[in-house]
Amino acid sequence: MLRKMFYPESVAVIGASADPRKLGHTILKNIIDGGFSGKIYPINPKGGEILGLKVYQSIIDVQDDVDLAVIIIPAKLVPGVMEELGKKGVKAAVIITGGFREAGNEELEEQMLEIAKRNGIRVIGPNCQGINNTHHQLCASWPLITLKGRIAIASQSGTVAAALAQWSQNDGIGFSTFVSLGNKSDVDEVDIIQFFSEDENTAVIALYVEGVKDGRRFIEAAKRCKKPIVVLKPGVTERGAKAVESHTKSMAGKDVVFEAACRQSGVVRAKNLEELYDFAKAFAYLKTFGGERVLIITSSGGSGILAIDVLESNGLNVFETDEKLKAKLRELVPAHAILDNPIDLTGDATAEMYLNVFKASFDYADAFLLIFGDPIEGAANAVIEISEIAKKEGKTVVVSFLGGGEIEREEVAKMHKHGIPVFPTPERAAKVLVALKR
Amino acid sequence: MHRIIERALREGRFPTEPECREILEDYGIPVLEYAVAKSEEEAVRVAEEIGYPVVMKIVTAKGEHKSDIGGVLLNIKDKDELIKSFRELKAPMGVLISPMVSGVELLIGAFQDEQFGGVVAFGTGGKFAEVYEDVAYRITPIDADTAMEMIRETKVYRILSGYRDVKARDINQIVKVLVNLSKLVEENPEIREIDLNPTFSLPEGVFVGDARFIL
Structure with missing residues (x-):
């Protein structure tokens, strides 16, 4: 319609x-x-x-x-x-x-x-900021963004939508359609879910809503939706809920009930704007995974630990590597590398080592977190190869790149161009892994 | 709609606790043994049948938190205390007497949400339930798998699985209670709120210790 x-x-x-x-x-x-x-x-x-x-x-x-x-x-x-x-x-x-x-x-x-x-x-x-369908070259909105992507963004806040759109452009991944919903007098989140579930240019729906008009319809639509849905819904506190009322005259409703609705309909709930973007970016390109065993391959020990804490406190298992795997890995990495999980290749890591370690440890984990914590040239090529193998075998790989200066910028741009999302901190990458767990 | 709810609505009041218990039992939700007494003699007789120590509560149709208005007397040990308690409560609609038990206190409840309709809740019960905020929610109707999932989400699940001197409970009984409660909510949307706190998890099963319905 x-x-x-x-x-x-x-x-x-x-x-x-x-x-x-x-x-x-x-x-x-x-x-x-x-x-x-x-x-x-x-x-x-x-x-x-x-x-x-x-x-x-x-x-x-x-x-x-x-x-x-x-x-x-x-x-x-x-x-x-x-x-x-x-x-x-x-x-x-x-x-x-x-x-x-x-x-x-x-x-x-x-x-x-x-x-x-x-x-x-x-x-x-x-009371909205318009619509922008990049695939139809229709920017009835502002700012002018034309980069075609896979994320459908629908928001009751024009600025929130514009921020997501801007970030997707900065990352070079773009979005499919931007919809500023405003007062939602007619078209609401349910219409959006139903339309973009069928939209050939959309792989994921990112929603910012301050209230849901008809809860049961929302659940039904979300359950039927063929694409993953990521939702940010503020107004968690009493004051926040009050502010929602004056902003768009929506009813924030009880947060615990909305949380239950999300769990029951398979909607991924983001806690903040950053998560909304990160999760949308992840679901646009990556597949969910079963199981809980995660292997971290890093060049930075500290970054690996930051990721572990997020993964372990959210039900994922950063398992200890066994002797058999360690023996295999010893052949592939420098003598001073640490072969526990995280596998710390240390500062002189090369892109090739990531690829070799990944191949050697492939059967041990359900998902992999690759952290590039130094200016590692050729990272993109290695990750592209890794992602292809992972995709074929149904495993999930999430990448974080930080502390890599000019080389980081180039490698990240290249990965994004190839549809491989990269996250700027190990914690954000780890949260993405948590969100991708089935 | 349950006939008791129909009657309460017609009479413009909330169901009393004995009525709530009757509805719960009709939906297969076990309640702790109880009897209603309207006179001192009757109170003494039912207390002896139940066996001391007992709990005595006022019967009211206003839906208030009975303990907030001094309407609950716990741990009554003998006949003298029982008579004293009966006089103290001065309950025009009589009192409800139940055995004094101790077990894992659970919060089981439900309410009608403006946007999502029926919602069931499960978590840590007792006086301080609202402070602990250890509660999982689901929108009705729910099946056994969903009930299990919500139980597993709570901290009290760890206790129910056997912790220190607490023996592991049969979680399936709680699952049944939640599924039956969901049915009750779906079939009686006129009930705005159901508060079954505490519900006791005892080694022999799960039993509702207090019931309050708001229409």
């Missing part, structure tokens, strides 16, 4: 502006600059031309069909425009404008919603 929302063939920007300081300008510009290949119709009663496009005074004046309307006009004018959308037969609207329920104007939101329902128009927002 939301196909026209996320994959429109034509877009109207209602409230398009010639003034570069206005959102009505930014959004139009981002749609154009993002390379949208369908028709674009700027709408403004003043008419004229903006960014080289003919401006229509009303959507009614547009001759062809319009799939999606992006609305950036004062709140009180929205109901009138919604009626026009109804007449025009537009079935999807993204309302960026604020000043509805979140500002105490419940009636205005109800009125808008009633018109939408009556005309069969699906609505994202109001």
